[in-house]
Amino acid sequence: MNTCTKTLKVRVKDKHTGVLSRWAFEVNQVWNAANAISAEYSWVPIPGVGYMNCNTSEYDLQKELKSIREERGLSIGAATVQSVIAQHAKSRRQFKRNKLQWRSSSGAKRALGWIPFKSAGVKLVNGQIRFCGEFFGVWDSYGLSQYELGTGSFSEDARGRWYFNTTVKVEFKPSSGSKSVGIDLGLKTAATCSDGTVFERRRITDQFAAKLASAQRANKSRRVKALHARIKHTRQDAIHKFTTGMVENYGAIFVGDVSSKALAKTKMAKSVLDTGWGMLKTQLEYKAMARSVVFEQVSEKYTTQTCSCCGAISDNSPKGRAGLGIREWICAGCGTLHDRDVNAARNILALGHERLAVGIPAL
DSSP: OEEEEEEEEEEEOGGGHHHHHHHHHHHHHHHHHHHHHHHHTSEEEETTTEEEEOOOOHHHHHHHTTTHHHHHTOOSOHHHHHHHHHHHHHHHHHHTOSSOOOOBSSSTTBOOOEEEEOGGGEEEETTEEEETTEEEEEEOSSOGGGSOOOSEEEEEOTTSOEEEEEEEEEEEOOOOOOOEEEEEEOSSSSEEETTSOEEOOOOHHHHTHHHHHHHHHTTOHHHHHHHHHHHHHHHHHHHHHHHHHHHHHOSEEEEEOOOHHHHTTSTTHHHHHHHTHHHHHHHHHHHHHHTTOEEEEEOOTTTTTSOTTTOOOOTTSOOTGGGTTOOEEEOTTTOOEEEHHHHHHHHHHHHHHHHHHHOOOOO
């Protein structure tokens, strides 16, 4: 049995919204104080040298803000203050910036509530979460009592609902699958596998378009948020079922490296975002890791045009935007009839095998 880290997310009962919102306001104060210090000392004048980027460290911020709880009368614990500062420092390193966005507690740019905690700061007592001297009832859909709670956070969604998120150690059986599969991501179908399996695109956004338009015209913001949440959860559920089936049935999975972020800036943005390529690849990656399945993204360049049988790029293969409507074609070299997406998936599978054969270079 393999052990890996997994994040569990359970909803907190609405009666605790008041205290969590107050703590989220205090968390924002700590974040903004750390942001002000890192911004102020980012460029310091050095005589005879000029301005030097000092890049305030987490240790410096912890030292500067060690008395912020007493100065501002905050009710959150010292461990939470330390977690906020640590996350601020981590985000600055990640984005390579000395100053991050401010966390606003009101107005149109209000940041969604967020309260981090360390594993020692939370405990499950009689089905409730004890944190910072308070007890929080949750809708426990995972059976948290069977896990050892790790670091995590309380987080708020766009509808004002709060969730308890914690990391836990779980055991997974290695996949029983021994075959390999290539996956071609598309818009006609969300994903097509080299063995002919198809993950249909459900056009979830279009299913709720009329209801969304009606709610928006009536200025029913709560209804709009509820519909967006339903769209998101429906998409997640469908992708979870597909990706779980993939890692359970295959020992190696190869996916084309199509960039959803790049295509989201084009006229195809709505279709790309509705399909959820990024979510699908993320789920495949972490589920494959947990089940000891090989997962790699390979270049999909020319995979649609190349014949998966003879390897030739014939004159009648689909090319460019003009060829987007071609769903089937016959290779002029060997005469094989190809389904556009299955052919691309088979080429992706072949490229994945080549990469495994020569080894994967260290980044």
